[in-house]
Amino acid sequence: MTEVKIIKQKPVALIEVKEHLDSLLKEKKELNFxxxxxxxxxxxxxxxxxxxxxxLKQELNEIEISRLKETHIIKIIDLLPTDLESLKLILSGENLTLKQEDLNKIIETVKKYA
Structure with missing residues (x-):
């Protein structure tokens, strides 16, 4: 069996995937299963x-929370949490602890777009 080697991993927002699939549909006229x-x-x-x-990605990066990685930012963009409880739930699966003030900054930034 062929072994798959991952060369590079990059988090991608859902809208980017959707737009890519839409462009594929225009090119191929039909998508596979x-x-x-x-x-x-x-x-x-x-x-x-x-x-x-x-x-939104740029604004979240400008907050400069050192522990907040691109993967976390993409999750936040995809799910757009508008309250602390939702944000904590989204980040609970990650090995990430943020200060209350940082969480509040994230929520205030996201609320502009939600």
């Missing part, structure tokens, strides 16, 4: 547009 499943899943979400996603 897996692409159709992912597309159907993504169309069930209310997502920011690509411009808003990039602006």
């Amino acid at each position: 897996r692409e159709n499943k992912v597309s159907a899943y993504l169309h069930g979400f209310e997502l920011l547009n690509l411009k808003e996603t990039n602006q």
Whole structure:
């Protein structure tokens, strides 16, 4: 069996995946089974547009919370938590502890877009 080697990992926002699938659909006229499943899943979400996603990502990076990595930022953008409880729930699966003031900064930034 062929061994798969991961060369690079990069977190990708759901809107980027959705737009990529939409462009594939225009090119190929038809998506395969897996692409159709992912597309159907993504169309069930209310997502920011690509411009808003990039602006929010930039604003979250500008907060300069050293422990907040790109993976965390993408999760926050995809789920858009508007209260502390939701944000804590999203980050609970990560090995990440943030100060209350940092959590509040994140929530205030996200609320501008939600």
